[in-house]
Amino acid sequence: MSNVNVRRLVENIRSGTNVYTPLVELVVNAIQAIDQKGVKNGLIQIEILRSGQADIIDRLEDIDGFIVKDNGVGFTKSNRDSFDTLYTEQKIADGGKGFGRFTCLKYFNHVTVASTFANGDKLHDRSFRMGLDKDIIVDETIAASDKQETGTAVEISGIKSVKFPDKRLDTVSRVIVERLLPYFVDKDRTCPRILIREASEPSGGVSLNDYLGKENSQIVEMRVEQGTFTLPANKDTKDFQVRVFKLYAPRSAKSKVSLVAHRREVTDNPLQAYIPEFAEEFYETGPDQDLAKGRNFVVKSYVFGDYLNDNVSLERGEFRFQTDNDLLSGISQSEIEQKAAEIAQSALGSEITERKSRKQARIADYVAAEAPWHRTLANEVDFDALPMRPSNQDIELHLQKKKYEKEVKTRSQVAALLKSENPDELGEKIIQLMDSISDTSKNDLIHYVSMRKCVLDLFSKSLEINVDGKHKSEGDVHDIIMRRKKDSEDLDYDAHNLWILDERLNFSSYVSSDKPLNKPNGDRTDITIYNRRVAFRSENEASNPITIFEFKKPQRDNFADPSSKEDPIQQIVRYVNQIREGKFKTPTGRDIIVNSTTPFYGYVVCDLTAKVRKWLEFEKDFTPMPDGLGWFRWFGNNSLYMEVLSWTKLLQDAEMRNKVFFNKLGID
Structure with a gap:
């Protein structure tokens, strides 16, 4: 008679278990019962119990539980007492934790056992169920048996709040095989025959053993050149073995790496977390390279080792070492999985290499066409961690991150060098650091020039006629140069394209774009710029x-x-006079400081039609420029120099100033 708070114990089961865990536990117990009996014709039968209403699509009811039958040694008194003992040590040699049976009660309401065992030369039947109060075994009965051999049937039923994730028999079969694959491929111990069928169809079923070892098997082991590796654990080393398998007909499955303890899969994680090229399934042609008879497959890499056996959790849902850096144990789960992923990659050979080559070509295309400023950096960066089919955003974010890391490293090195008191180390290190700084600066410059090319392309497009045969308004082209209703207090330093008008305007201290200069409804220029040249200070x-x-x-x-x-020339003259008279402040209340010698520059940008040319020559007394695309005049009394430029000249001059840079980048 036991004295265990079973309900509380079950409620505290947390680590890594799922609704398949109890089924796997029962199958493993059945295998161990057959091993204990020592028979060659071991047989395990899994029956699927269903309840509820059949689904309209697949016409199957939900799974409510399972019955696992075996022809093993049965519940002898020794086995029965072990079952009734929390943390029993009876199966410790085979990795037993004395706890697994309690996972059945975590997911199912009912656990019943019916067993036939030998006592001397007589057979007896024992039946009981698992309790949820103080006793593990309740309602136990023992009687003489009329059966011909020993064996056990354990039923788990009445699934709790969770819904069993799968319905189809072949899906459930596949999951069990993968979870227990180490038993099926153990070269030292033959796995009993395991059948799975519907409880309502005694004559049907699938043999799980047939997933392996036969022609067209769904699971095939792959050959690896080096299937072992060693990792340092503090002052010791630990050995691991890896076996890699192809799993055909994968459907939505992913290639995974599984860590095994005592021949049971404990964890499985996607291989693509370590090598992104495992993200998609693979394809194998049929005999004689027949594509029509080919099959898709994924890869599963199983890892074995004493380190895993010694560190598996009580519930076998996780390990006691850390997922990532583990300072205490010395070896982390990610380190083990990384090594196993590399061995799986070597087993696949050229396929992963080809996928990586395609990814590298995709990255090269992006850098060449979309981000030439990263050309130098891209030659130094490792892209292995990027997805198999990276998007432009994936590539750009990765490069930006590496660029930032490189800049931080360079700044740290510069700071350390400046603090150095050893003059002998300065020479070579300075050269190395200057090269690093130069590369970063070149990347930034290339990016800036490339953005200019995009702006000019957009500006050129804005000067074309629409599908209705009309030109865009001046507002549309205005916004490309600088957004309307904004000033430099509203926008970042580089959030304008004033360089299209004049490169010197990039260094202006205040810019107002289509905003009143003195009051909300007052006169407003298209763009007014108060320049602060580098040569003038204080x-x-x-x-x-x-x-x-x-x-x-x-x-x-x-x-x-x-x-x-709307005479634009007269408008500019009027603005100049009003500014000289001190009538205006900036929209932020700053004084516009001028005197009689303050120079003014005025520009009118328009298309030079025949009417405009005649108007400029005979009414406004302007002089044509040599290229015929602009006119100019000096207003001496106002210290105002004014030009009237065509949109064509504005675009051509901007393109000409930047052409040499575009040419050097190969983007012209």
Whole structure:
């Protein structure tokens, strides 16, 4: 009679178990009972119990439980007493924890045992069920038996709140085979024959042993050149063995690495976590390279070793060492799985290599076409961790991360070098660090120039006519140069493209784009720029130039009509006079400091139609530029230099200034 709080014990089962765990436990117990009996014709039968209403699609009821039958030694008094003892040591030599049977009660409401055992030369029947109070064995009966041989049938039924994940017999069979594959492939101990069938169909069923070792088997072991590895564990070393298998007809399964303890799979994790090229299933052609008879497969790498046997948890759902870095035990789960993944990769040979080559080509295409600024960095970076089919975002994020890591390392090295008191080490290290800094700077410059090419392509497109034969408004092209209703207080330093107008404008201290200069509804220029040239500092504020731009819609020229109230030249002159008179402040309340010598630059960007050219020459007294794509005039009394430029000239000049950079990058 036991005295165990069974319910509390079951409630505290946590680590890594699932609804398949009890079934695997019963099958292993059946194998051990047959081994104990020492028969050659060992047989285990798994019957599937169902309940509820059949599904409309597959016409199968949900699985409610299982009956596992064997022709082993049965529940002798010794086995019975062991069952009734928490943490029994009876099967310790075979890796027994004396606890596995309690996982049955975690997932099923009912556990009943019916067994025939030998007592001397007589057979007896023993039956009982597992209790949920203080006793492990309840309702036990013993009687003389009329059966011809020993054996046991254990039924688990009344599945609890969790739903059994699978319905089909072949799916359940596949899971059991994978979980118990070490038993099927053990060269030293023959696995009993294991059949699985529906409880309602005694004549049907599938032999789990047939998954291996026959023609067209669904599981085939792969040859590996070196199937062992060693890892250091503190001051010791631990040996591991790896066996790799092909699993055909994988459906939605993934290639995995499984850690085994005492011939039972304990954990399984995707191989792609270590080698991304395992993300997709593989294909094997049929005899004589016949594609029509080929089969898809995934790979499963099983790892064995005393270190795993010694460190498996009580419930056999996990290990006692850490998943990642394990300072106490010395060896982590990820280290073991990484080595097993590499052995699985070697077993596959060229297929993984070809997948990696395709990934590398994909990365090279991205860098060449989309991110040439990463060209130097890409030659130094390891891309093994990227997905098998990386997206542009995957590649870019990986490169940005490596770039950041390289910059941090360089800064640390520079700081350490500056603190060094040994002059002899400076020379060579300085050269190395300068090369590193130069590479980083080149990457940034290439990225910046490439972005300019994209902006100019977009700018050129904006000057074309729409499908309706009309040009875009000046607002559309305005937004490309600088977003409307914004100023440099609203936008980041580099969130504009003023370089299209003039490279010097990149270093402006304040920019206002289509915003009133003095009050919410006041006059507003398209772009007003208060420049702070590098040569002028401190007291020379008044000598900093102010630049004003006005944009007109491509092909629009009605502003040149005598009756027009939108004369852009007159508008700029008026703005200049008002600024000189001290009427304006910036939208943030800052003074615009000017004096009589403050230079002003005005630019009107429009299309130079015949009407506009005539207007500029005969009414505005402008002088044509040598290329014919612009006009200029000096307003001496206002210290105002003004140009009227065509959209074509603006684009061509910007392209010409940047052409040498585009050419060097091969993106022109």
